[in-house]
Every structure is written in C-alpha cells, then in structure tokens.
Amino acid sequence: MAYSSTKAANLNVYIQGQGFPILGIHGHPGSGRNLSVFTNHLSKRYKTFAPDLRGYGKSRFNGKFEMYDHLTDLEALLDRFEIEKCLLLGWSLGGILAMELALRLPQRVTGLILVATAARPRGSHPPISLQDNIYTGVAALLNVIQPSWQWNIETFGKRSLFRYLIQQHTPTAYDYIAKEAVQAYWQTSTTATSALSTALRSSYNRLTELKQIHCPSLVLAGEQDRHITAQSSLETAQHLQNSQWHCYPNTAHLFPWEIPQQVLGDINCWLSLHPQVVGQ
Template identity: 25%
Template sequence: MPPIDVRGHSLMYDDGGDGEVVLCIHGFPFNRSMWDEARLALASRYRVLSPDLRGFGESSGSESWTLDDQANDLIELLDQLGIDRVAVLGLSMGGYIALNLARRYPERLWAMVLIDTKATSDNYDAKQNRLKTAETALREGAAPIAAQMLPKLLSPANADDQRLIERLNSMMLTTNPKTIASAAHAMASRPDSTPYLSTMALPSMVIVGNDDQITTPNDAHAMVAALPHASLVTIPDAGHMSVLEQPEIAYGAIRVFLEQAQQG
C-alpha cells in the first residue's frame, strides 16, 4: 500500500483481507513485518491492518513523541481509511498503545488482544534503563541495543533458531537510533494503565509466553484479573515474542477469540 500522510508524518502500512478490521500494533524496536504471520492466519476472515508506527520501519517521524502521539496517529489512520471500529492486537510496546486506545478511544475498539505486555508503568530502575537505552542508541546506534535485547526475547526452546534470530536482528538493526531513543523516553513516561483496566469492558484476551522474562506470566495474570471480560492464553516454549516463536498456537487462539468476540 502507498504511505498515508498522518498528522504531518508518512505512515506505511499493510492492508489485506476482507471482513471486520484487525489492527496489529508492533513492538519495540520492530516494524510491521513482525505481523506477516497474522496476515496469513487471519486475512481469510478479517481485514488485517498493520502499520509501521511513527519513526519505525518505513514510516517517518523519528523525533520526540509520546505513546499518546502514536495512538492518535492510529486513530487518524483509521479515519482516513474510513474504518470505524477495530479489534486491536498489540505486542509489548504495541500493547501499551492498545491500552492507550482502550482508555482514550473505547468507542473505536470491538476487541483487544494484549500480547507479551503489561499494564503497569515502569519503576525507577526500569525508567533509568530506558534512559540509558536512549543514550546508547544516540551515541552508538542500534547494534548495541539489539545485542542487549536479543538474549531476553526468546524462550530457551528457541534460542538457537537462527532464522528467527536473523529476522529479529534485521528488524532491530534497521530501526533509526533516534526512534529507539524516542520510544525509550515514551515508554519510560507512560502512565500506569492498571487503574483503568476495570473500565475496559470490551472482550479481551491476554497472551503470554510461559518463558517471557520481560513481561512475565504474573503481569499477564494481573491484567486478566482486573479486566472485566478477559481470558488468558499461556503459550508453551515461548518468550517475549510468542506470536513469532509459536505462531500456529498463538494465532489459533486469536482466531477462536475473535470469532467469539464477534458473536457477542
């Protein structure tokens, strides 16, 4: 698809399939290609929309922004495409943005899938680590960030999967260092979504890899306990990238959930 000008930035996106719209929001520091399997798994029944967030992939706008800005961009994208309501899928940082949408634009969502993410804000140590990430990216580029993150992303069961490792590295290494810094600052300053979970009455599913050491199964359980209409799916032999590590299991669960959410 050709890019769309959204709030002064050029946003690239993939758009395919027919039916109710599923909006896929990628994680940090990745891009829309992490949703390639989503299009294969879901496009026979749904219209799958997967943008590169501002500054990521082929979208412009690496300068300073907040998660509110990213959420507003997505609403503007939906408006320009004439899309009223979506089911939102968000992984990690994409989950933070999905929660932002559910809090600020609940009328635009008909279902929500939170993948390898959490509702709580960063504690002091986590915020300091984010700021160090930003400084390192601006000083040394994306390579040290990728090297630091990669060992934490995958389950031990997938630690030697060279195809997956190369795919993750390719996405991380091609991310603009200024975007990495902007994202780190944005995530460090994000609010705690926990107090708002009880107000999010839409059908929700939380997916977590059983070996996720970044956003843990405990984080997932806490969200499910607070959301009014939520189910939990734990993916075996998966870490922080469960939809890439075990796509058949993850997307099988997502398909069933979306069908049930449509039926009300």
C-alpha cells in the first residue's frame, strides 16, 4: 500500500475513558460508533479513540481518494492528540489499516487486536439475488422500527443477507444491527466504497511484509465468516511474529455482536498476558 501525499482529513472521533490510548478502526460500511462493543468495555481502564474514517460517518469528504489516504488521516489523528504510543484494534477493513499503520509507524504501535480481517483477504460469499436484497431491506427496516422483533428475525432476518453476517440470530446481535449498522451503512459515501473496490481489485496481499511487525497481536475470527474467511485470518496469524489466534464456532463476520462477552473476555486475557501493549 503506497503512502499518500494528500492533505490529511480532520476526522470526527469518539473518545471515551482515561489511561493508555487505544485506537479503534472500523470496517466498511461503518463508523467509529460501530466499535462501541469494544470501546464501552475498554474505556473503563483505557482511553479509547474511535474515529470515523474519511468518507464514513461524520467525517465527510468531497472528492475521490484512495485507501492509503486513511493512513495519512490516522497518523495526523495521533499527532493531533499527541499520542506517542497506542494499541490498535481494527475490525475488517479496520484491521487491514491497523496492520498498515503498524508497518508505517512501528515505534508508535504497541500491539494489534485484529478482528475478522486478513493481510490477504479472501471471501466465500455466494452470489446475491434480488430476493436477498428485498428481504434484507425489509428485515433492516423492521429491525430499526422494532429492534430484535422475533417475528422479523424468523420471517425476514434469517432469509436476508444477515445470514452471512451472523450465524446466531439473537436479540443482542439484532440490537447492535439496529442501533449501529443501518445508520453506518447510509453514512458511508460512494467515494469510500469506490476506494475500497479499487484496492480489492488490485489483489491486496501484505503477508510477506508481516514479518516486519514485532509487537504482540491477537487475531480473532468467526468460523463461518463469508466476507473475510477464517482461513485467511489464520494465514495472517501464522505470518505474524508474535500472535495469538482465536476462531469462534457458529459465528460470522459480525461475531463481536453475536458473542460480545466471550470476545471481550478473550481480549481481557490477552491484555493480562501482554501488559506491555498498554504501557504496563
């Protein structure tokens, strides 16, 4: 991933807590608020920063840009808040950017928590039908009006594209979808989508560069993830120098919303084993 020469965008950022800084990076489509499952928990002990990336959420941006422009923006955010060192947590696209930032700024990144992501991302998503799109639209709309309505989950949710994003159609997962996913989808700009599509067409692959990352890494995956397969996440974990790997059965790409307590518990355990990543 080349480095940008464009001027950094001033990102909207959600800040919680006090203590060692943790920078959370969301996926596509998404916003900083999508990381609340992590930041609400971690901010009890640390200071969390969850920006809306350029072209997402409230970080509006006019004009085209490329994926590497996000790195310029994130480095500028660290400078803006005078963050000398931080732990990075990235979900999906955010995990890719976290690895890129660790390659770009190795002295400033103490550790990586990589969620449903890969340095050579591969998917196994089936073709999308018109019925898929219709059921997804209806399921999403009804879920916003009445979150976690069991009739909607059974009638539309399990037949919609949600079935590839989650495996456990629980009220907890649908509550997160209602509160955070739908708004983030509508706030994701076409230029952000175009930048991601261009990067994916270039057959992105940074596996060989991962040996340059020496900080501890926690790699988490959903066994049934069709967007970024668990196998590609495992491949990433195997190429990292100092990594721990967890794969959760009967979950998919949005597994932190399916089994939040289990995921947060595993993060807590990893942090206790690697206190240096939070400056201890």
